[in-house]
Amino acid sequence: MTVLHAVQLTVFPQLSMVSRERRHSANGHGGAVRFFTGLSGSGKSSVAHVLEAQLFSLGHQVIIVDGDNIRAGLCADLAFDVEGRAENLRRTSEVLQMFVEAGVIVLATFVAPVAADRARLRARLDDTTFVEIFCDCPIEVCETRDVKGLCLRPRSGEIVQLTGVSAPYEAPLAPDLRLCTDLESLEASARSVSVI
Numbered sequence: 001m002t003v004l005h006a007v008q009l010t011v012f013p014q015l016s017m018v019s020r021e022r023r024h025s026a027n028g029h030g031g032a033v034r035f036f037t038g039l040s041g042s043g044k045s046s047v048a049h050v051l052e053a054q055l056f057s058l059g060h061q062v063i064i065v066d067g068d069n070i071r072a073g074l075c076a077d078l079a080f081d082v083e084g085r086a087e088n089l090r091r092t093s094e095v096l097q098m099f100v101e102a103g104v105i106v107l108a109t110f111v112a113p114v115a116a117d118r119a120r121l122r123a124r125l126d127d128t129t130f131v132e133i134f135c136d137c138p139i140e141v142c143e144t145r146d147v148k149g150l151c152l153r154p155r156s157g158e159i160v161q162l163t164g165v166s167a168p169y170e171a172p173l174a175p176d177l178r179l180c181t182d183l184e185s186l187e188a189s190a191r192s193v194s195v196i
């Protein structure tokens with residue numbers, strides 16, 4: 001305990017000498033987060049990739065932070081249980097904050113099934129331009145897409161707590177933007193996000 005206390009005393013978060021305003025004028029835009037949430041197969045990554053290409057072509061600083069990539073690396077040690085999901089988004093909020101500080105537009109694509117976890121993530125980023133985008137698509141349609149072959153695996157017991165099937169997805173009650181990805185085209189969805 002004594003050692004831990006000593007370490008904590010040596011932690012002094014540093015502020016950048018380069019202001020947000022200077023980054024803004026260099027990039028032509030400020031840092032921002034577009035946070036896509038929705039079931040697996042609802043179209044988060046597809047819409048984000050179209051948008052990323054469009055924004056990059058315009059010369060913007062843009063990056064996709066994808067939940068699967070975070071799970072494969074930074075959060076590979078976490079389970080898919082309640083605690084693991086909460087910690088996954090806590091770490092993610094720190095990553096997003098760093099990109100925002102760097103003046104980058106982040107397209108974050110996460111199932112993020114727990115409303116309280118999403119709210120905590122948003123609170124960590126509350127002084128930034130944060131837009132929550134709900135990719136609203138019925139589970140039956142997501143299953144027909146079955147991008148990752150997820151529908152087959154729960155039966156064989158490989159994936160526990162598959163969101164929307166064996167674990168609840170708490171749909172956003174008041175998202176900043178709702179994309180009905182079963183009804184509108186990919187391009188139409190991307191357009192709706194780009195005009196925010």
Ligand SMILES: Nc1ncnc2c1ncn2[C@@H]1O[C@H](COP(=O)(O)OP(=O)(O)O)[C@@H](O)[C@H]1O
Nearest residue numbers: 040041042043044045046145147181184185186
């Ligand atoms: N209007 C649409 N918007 C988004 N995805 C769509 C749409 N119509 C069909 N799709 C397809 O649905 C699948 C969505 O997969 P993906 O984007 O990987 O979902 P997620 O990232 O939410 O798991 C893709 O195969 C995509 O081509």
Ligand SMILES: [Mg+2]
Nearest residue numbers: 044045046109
């Ligand atoms: Mg995806």
